[in-house]
Amino acid sequence: MNTTPPHPRPDKNTYFLLIALAARTRADCLGRRVGAVITREGRVLSTGYNGTPFGMPNCSEGGCHRCSRRDDDRLRGGAYDVCICVHAEQNALLTAARFGQQTLGASLTSTTQPCFGCLKEMLQAGITEVHYLHPWDPAEAYGDQALVAQYAALRARFATFAQVGDPALDTADLFGAFVKR
Ligand SMILES: [Zn+2]
Ligand SMILES: [Zn+2]
Secondary structure, eight states, rough: OOOSSSOOOOOOOHHHOOOOOHHHTOOSSSSOOEEEEEEEEEEEEEEEOBBTTHHHHHHGGTHHHHTTTTOTTTTTOGGGGGGGOOOOHHHHHHHHHHOOOOTTEEEEEEEEEOOHHHHHHHHHTTOEEEEEEEEEOOOHHHHHHHHHHHHHHTTTSEEEEOSSSOOOGGGTTTTTSSSOO
């Protein structure tokens, strides 16, 4: 008797990663495009992608002064507090708040390793597990030992903080057939 399933079925972590990747198709930011999904007990609570807040001009239309001046030395790699773009993880948390979904004890999957700011917000919102597709090195990104140590201390607060999936499979045309250019 053949017990092979009729089609391949992703495990739950891969399923959530695929949802985060789908959410990312809606991202509108001149910087890196990111998608995220918050889940609890194996069910989706909310999704998010990065871009400007409701009713504000899109980042790609010049809506974010910081993103549109990435080559300005004063703004490059810093001035995060004046970036009007909301990160994917923040949007997933805020969408959960907007619709009254409890994030305490929930998990988050992002297409990119979460930044310092998103980590502290996820911690404060009660997220316990974090998965991400694309890793990056805080030592390279921050170049400051105290910040690198603080990032490490933040991530250590999560029961799980782990890379998931194969970044090499994330090709430019992942959803190309569905998304008109
Ligand atoms: Zn932006
Ligand atoms: Zn972030």
